[in-house]
Amino acid sequence: MERKNAWKDYKEKDLKDLEKLCKDYRGFLSLCKTERECTKEIVKLAKGKGYISIEDAIAAGKPLKTGDKIYAVCMDKSVVLFNIGKKPLEEGLNILGAHIDSPRIDIKQNPLYEESELAYFDTHYYGGIKKYQWVTIPLAIHGVIVKKNGEKEEVCIGEKEDDPVFCITDLLVHLAGEQMEKKAAKVIEGEKLDLLIGSMPVNDNEKDTVKRNVMAILKDTYKIEEEDFMSAELEIVPAGGARELGIDKSMIISYGQDDRVCAYTSLAAMLEMEDVDKTSCCLLVDKEEIGSVGATGMQSRFFENTLSELIELENGYSGLKLRRCLKNSRMLSSDVNAAYDPLFADAFEKKNSSYCGKGVVFSKFTGSRGKSGSNDANAEYLAVLRKIMDDNKVNYQMAELGKVDVGGGGTIAYILSLYGMEVIDCGVAVLNMHAPWEITSKADIYETKKCYMAFLKDA
Numbered sequence: 001m002e003r004k005n006a007w008k009d010y011k012e013k014d015l016k017d018l019e020k021l022c023k024d025y026r027g028f029l030s031l032c033k034t035e036r037e038c039t040k041e042i043v044k045l046a047k048g049k050g051y052i053s054i055e056d057a058i059a060a061g062k063p064l065k066t067g068d069k070i071y072a073v074c075m076d077k078s079v080v081l082f083n084i085g086k087k088p089l090e091e092g093l094n095i096l097g098a099h100i101d102s103p104r105i106d107i108k109q110n111p112l113y114e115e116s117e118l119a120y121f122d123t124h125y126y127g128g129i130k131k132y133q134w135v136t137i138p139l140a141i142h143g144v145i146v147k148k149n150g151e152k153e154e155v156c157i158g159e160k161e162d163d164p165v166f167c168i169t170d171l172l173v174h175l176a177g178e179q180m181e182k183k184a185a186k187v188i189e190g191e192k193l194d195l196l197i198g199s200m201p202v203n204d205n206e207k208d209t210v211k212r213n214v215m216a217i218l219k220d221t222y223k224i225e226e227e228d229f230m231s232a233e234l235e236i237v238p239a240g241g242a243r244e245l246g247i248d249k250s251m252i253i254s255y256g257q258d259d260r261v262c263a264y265t266s267l268a269a270m271l272e273m274e275d276v277d278k279t280s281c282c283l284l285v286d287k288e289e290i291g292s293v294g295a296t297g298m299q300s301r302f303f304e305n306t307l308s309e310l311i312e313l314e315n316g317y318s319g320l321k322l323r324r325c326l327k328n329s330r331m332l333s334s335d336v337n338a339a340y341d342p343l344f345a346d347a348f349e350k351k352n353s354s355y356c357g358k359g360v361v362f363s364k365f366t367g368s369r370g371k372s373g374s375n376d377a378n379a380e381y382l383a384v385l386r387k388i389m390d391d392n393k394v395n396y397q398m399a400e401l402g403k404v405d406v407g408g409g410g411t412i413a414y415i416l417s418l419y420g421m422e423v424i425d426c427g428v429a430v431l432n433m434h435a436p437w438e439i440t441s442k443a444d445i446y447e448t449k450k451c452y453m454a455f456l457k458d459a
Helices: 014-030 034-049 054-060 210-221 226-231 257-272 303-315 318-326 342-347 379-391 413-417 441-457
Strands: 069-074 078-083 093-099 104-115 120-125 138-147 152-157 195-199 232-238 244-245 252-254 278-284 331-334 359-361 396-398 422-427 438-441
Touching: 014 034, 014 252, 014 257, 014 441, 034 069, 034 078, 034 138, 034 152, 034 257, 034 278, 054 069, 054 303, 054 441, 078 232, 078 257, 078 303, 093 257, 093 413, 093 441, 104 210, 104 226, 120 210, 138 226, 195 210, 226 232, 252 441, 257 278, 257 422, 257 438, 257 441, 278 303, 303 318, 331 413, 331 441, 359 379, 359 441, 379 422, 379 441, 413 422, 422 441, 438 441
Parallel strands: 093 278, 093 331, 331 422, 359 396
Antiparallel strands: 069 078, 078 278, 104 120, 104 232, 120 195, 138 152, 138 232, 244 252, 252 438, 359 422
């Protein structure tokens, strides 16, 4: 079943709307490179559309009514938005669920050291990466440092034009004969991903003169002591903003498009929706890249607890109402798929691959090999979604993640499906997935937002 290229459908208005969406998206990507930065910007945009915090809604003590817009935040790393519909919550929600964390390199809690008069940060990579892709490129440091008195220092070094950047070094090719014989997974070891941060010593005869100079700069700039790294969350990400790619400017290249391309289109769809029959929900969570664990991951009770508070505001909480609400909900697990790359065709099965430019991707199941770890959506749900997409003139395609025995992956879909709700993975095809710089098609971004709006309206 050949799917047409979405670009061939577009009229002048479509192209104008597409470019506006993608320009805003590039701005979001350039500004939001960590889950904390995403959450902060999402809350700002939501407030601009009339959303209020769950805490303010509880304090007001007023019953929920149609049209109320509420958001909740978990530890500044996950956020959920609700647009209250005409139907009771017990009849379910239409949920768009994405994640806002991305593969990266984290700085350890005891990171700063000097070796041969060079200063480094010791690191630990986060999520599934090809380690060799992270060497010799300009890198930035984003995050927070929290002092014992509770003061929080936000850190962002490497993004402004006059900022320094950082780098993980690699062995020169002239001396790399033995290194080049290693398998790709071993070419760069995890403990060799340390970040070069300085080389200028202080002018005395004591030891660690470069390290002490680095610490003096950090103390002067951020008023921190070395022990403050113990209560810091500092992330190493590629330096530089999102860019248009291709002579035709038809694509976007940026860090973090898995899964911020789906998070942003989910948010954009959510903020544009007004009157809805079923309550709309946009759920954007942390920790998906390491198994959705922890207090801010999808396996936590953050979403369930927030929904319980909404039910209490509506007409009084009961466990049965909560369970009915979850069971009667429908969800698009808004996550990316692997775009077919003709240069690596052996990893794909062409008939069941997703392609750049052919619209939003539905994945009936994910997992690996024998569908291990997968949510496998019901055929009945797929039929409903096909009708919604066709009725709303959304270009879409169906795909798996590569050949059956080659590999695979997972999303948050299986976690929400445990409540008995209907869930399917649905998002954008990505080239270079999990690399420092990932590529998407503007047409697919546009079609994905259209898909999400149609789902919130008609599911």
